[in-house]
Amino acid sequence: MKISKRGIDLLKHFESYEMKAYKCPADVWTIGWGFTRVDGVKVKEDDIMTSEEANLELIKQLRTYENVVKKAIMIKKINQNQYDALVSLCYNIGGSSFRRSDIVKLVNNRNFIGACRIFNLWSKAAKKRSKGLLRRRMAERNLFCSWPDPIVKVVPKNYQETLENYKESEK
Template sequence: MSMRTNNAGIQLLHHFENCRLTAYLCPARVWTIGWGNTRYEDGTPVRQGDTITQQRADQLFSNILRTFEQGVARLVRAQLNSNQFSALVSFAYNVGLGGFQRSQLLKRVNANPSDPAIRQKFLNWTKAGGIRSNGLIRRRNAEADLYFNPVIR
């Protein structure tokens, strides 16, 4: 059974993505809808003028999130706790699985998931459309905080 994003990870994603039921251009100039989705389940890109219901936004989020969970599980070879996994899913959800796959963050995690330098690797991804974003700085810090927060059993 593969890992799933925990409640802290879902709350983090919802906090930073916000939910918008009408398509909008994100800071990276990509049409986005719902909980930060740029595509629908079939790969069709979100287009200007698209609208969805809250129920559809939540369904789309769950379906797309599963794709990112599977991608992170496939790329990470190290053993992770649920906070580490959830933080990486949030990161990949934002930068894409290709960005995650090419990142120094993934390389560090696979080499040693306890390496304190991992925090800086999150913070290397704070630009949207080539411009440093305060929102992305806050998000990367929150993801790193979740990553390094021990899981209480």
């Protein structure tokens, strides 16, 4: 299985292409479609990347994250939308965080509803809740659940209450 155009479109929507290196909310130099490394070398200030280079690098880097998802998810029956959402999440949080995540455990236990409920918990940058990351997690959750229009444009006002409700329900 490979990430679909829909999955790539969702990822690109939230990463957005940047030609010049910039510091992301986690204070890391980033370029292109959210790359912090290119060919194993850390992105640094003053780096520049054309859109063509960024698109080629994205395909190359996605293969790495697809392999992480394929190895971490032990069950055979996930659909394309679930796979795309998991690859997008893995791309954003990194392979080691993804492998250790409760989302992986829940999917491997075929608890898809439980997995849907906790995408939102991965919405912090530099230990602070980020509305941008929350929008992304909500969109990934929506794609995972195969909802028709996964992109979330506005974060609900009660988003923190929702997170607290989840934590309470798990006690």
